[in-house]
Amino acid sequence: MQLTELPTWQALKQHFEEISGLHMRDLFAADSERFARFSLQLDDLLLDYSKNRITDETLALLQDLARERDVTGWRDRMFAGETINVSEQRAVLHIALRNRSGQPIRVGGEDVMPGVREVLAQMRDFVGSVRSGEWRGFAGDEITDVVNIGIGGSHLGPEMVCEALRPYGHARIGVHFVSNVDGTDIREVLRRVQPESVLFVVASKTFTTQETLTNAHTAREWLLDYYGDEKAVARHFVAVSTNAEAVHDFGIDTANMFAFWDWVGGRYSLWSAIGLPIALYIGMDAFEDLLAGAHQMDEHFRSAPPEQNMPMILALLGVWYINFFGAETQAILPYDQYLHRFPAYFQQGDMESNGKHVDREGRIVSWKTGPVVWGEPGTNGQHAFYQLIHQGTRLIPCDFIAPAVSHNPVGTHHDILLSNFLAQPEALMRGRTLDEVRAELRGQGLDEDEVERLAPHKVMQGNRPSNALLLRQITPHSLGLLIALYEHKIFVQGVIWGIDSFDQWGVELGKQLAKVILPELEGDAPVDSHDASTNGLIAYYKRLRAG
Numbered sequence: 001m002q003l004t005e006l007p008t009w010q011a012l013k014q015h016f017e018e019i020s021g022l023h024m025r026d027l028f029a030a031d032s033e034r035f036a037r038f039s040l041q042l043d044d045l046l047l048d049y050s051k052n053r054i055t056d057e058t059l060a061l062l063q064d065l066a067r068e069r070d071v072t073g074w075r076d077r078m079f080a081g082e083t084i085n086v087s088e089q090r091a092v093l094h095i096a097l098r099n100r101s102g103q104p105i106r107v108g109g110e111d112v113m114p115g116v117r118e119v120l121a122q123m124r125d126f127v128g129s130v131r132s133g134e135w136r137g138f139a140g141d142e143i144t145d146v147v148n149i150g151i152g153g154s155h156l157g158p159e160m161v162c163e164a165l166r167p168y169g170h171a172r173i174g175v176h177f178v179s180n181v182d183g184t185d186i187r188e189v190l191r192r193v194q195p196e197s198v199l200f201v202v203a204s205k206t207f208t209t210q211e212t213l214t215n216a217h218t219a220r221e222w223l224l225d226y227y228g229d230e231k232a233v234a235r236h237f238v239a240v241s242t243n244a245e246a247v248h249d250f251g252i253d254t255a256n257m258f259a260f261w262d263w264v265g266g267r268y269s270l271w272s273a274i275g276l277p278i279a280l281y282i283g284m285d286a287f288e289d290l291l292a293g294a295h296q297m298d299e300h301f302r303s304a305p306p307e308q309n310m311p312m313i314l315a316l317l318g319v320w321y322i323n324f325f326g327a328e329t330q331a332i333l334p335y336d337q338y339l340h341r342f343p344a345y346f347q348q349g350d351m352e353s354n355g356k357h358v359d360r361e362g363r364i365v366s367w368k369t370g371p372v373v374w375g376e377p378g379t380n381g382q383h384a385f386y387q388l389i390h391q392g393t394r395l396i397p398c399d400f401i402a403p404a405v406s407h408n409p410v411g412t413h414h415d416i417l418l419s420n421f422l423a424q425p426e427a428l429m430r431g432r433t434l435d436e437v438r439a440e441l442r443g444q445g446l447d448e449d450e451v452e453r454l455a456p457h458k459v460m461q462g463n464r465p466s467n468a469l470l471l472r473q474i475t476p477h478s479l480g481l482l483i484a485l486y487e488h489k490i491f492v493q494g495v496i497w498g499i500d501s502f503d504q505w506g507v508e509l510g511k512q513l514a515k516v517i518l519p520e521l522e523g524d525a526p527v528d529s530h531d532a533s534t535n536g537l538i539a540y541y542k543r544l545r546a547g
């Protein structure tokens, strides 16, 4: 039966009609226990989901839907290493990369854990020698800068985590990220590093990605221009890939390669050797704390009852807004400057996973799937786009995330930050009624005409949903918890929608067409093999380029 034909879907539609007019203000007024009932805690991570347009019945119906879609069955299949990435015929086992239980995890009968442990040990050796200064550049210098060359899943995770965990970074070692094929990206980074003390990490699951290989070749030429000796490459380049042959062809000794496996999706790979820049920066012990945090969330996801299961709750709330309220987007708003790349990371995590229009069997779906995910750190976003969230015509579910303890306790900064973290969801939920606005304006001494002129502009409807995630401090462990929470949320939503969350065919066509166009850009000859628009743009580009 199609998703939208299921009895629970129909019941949810009916329920939506009944409760969409309810205001959260009234729900809070009627129930002093609402926070206690609609919040969950795991370790020191608190999820408050009470400021959502839900009742007990909503949650019960959403849980019925999860049962009908067999979310727990699919979850168990993922943990058991079954081929749940159906279009690519692969298992999905990022959970194995952070499995601290000592239990085997098998793919096709073979335990993957010895391989995982082996690569972790290889990483530990290498990370130790670079950080201690034992590993030297070709001219005998200690490494001071790590440059990760990779894109998408081979970039966003390591970058986000390195930024988030800056307070744990090595005093001598800086990390840099080159992803864009725009020559500006690599040029700007090469300006900031020295050939004697740089270590390039070429990170690519496939080792065929045009952007990454182009940047890696440019970095290699830059290094060889300086040294004039091929042997320098071995001291300044390592690779992270599943493709040993392509790494070898590039000229990197496979002894300097860190492997991972096809059952690790690119956007779920920071837990693998793709996390090497993270480990080089924060150390292997801290990297393993990150894994342990994620493992704790995995265990929670695997064993907590659905009603107390954080990823399930977050996922079901998302489904409620996307499929019943028609929400198109999801905002992620961290109140922590170190988390400034967290929204961008989950923009890929969510949109590449659940941006699908066919179900696992290849049939076009008639329901909305993954949302547009976006966000910026608070309080900056407040002075930029929150206006639309508060008073615009769209419903935008928001996740607010904050640590209670800052790594930089400066005066009253953190209380000011947190007062905003607390005030925004409150304002979104409560809003401000016409009567309240009028009273305020009269209190300011405005005459009645002025009050009536101004009042409608200042009304805030409220009833705008949000979740608040509050934890003690951003540490490797708590960050691991947080990332895994969102990963599993995405998984649950994919199961509800019946899609394959682990392929990404949508990015292929653009790649293929770019390969066709690239040789056509050589020389001045006119190009007429495309549609009129593309031909016209190529011609105009060539004209501008010629000067």
Ligand code: F6P
Pocket (backbone or CB within 6 Å): 151, 152, 153, 154, 203, 204, 205, 206, 207, 208, 209, 212, 266, 267, 352, 504, 507
């Ligand atoms: O273009 C999408 C994508 O395939 C992502 O899924 C992936 O993370 C990225 O490209 C980079 O791929 P690779 O690690 O193979 O270079």
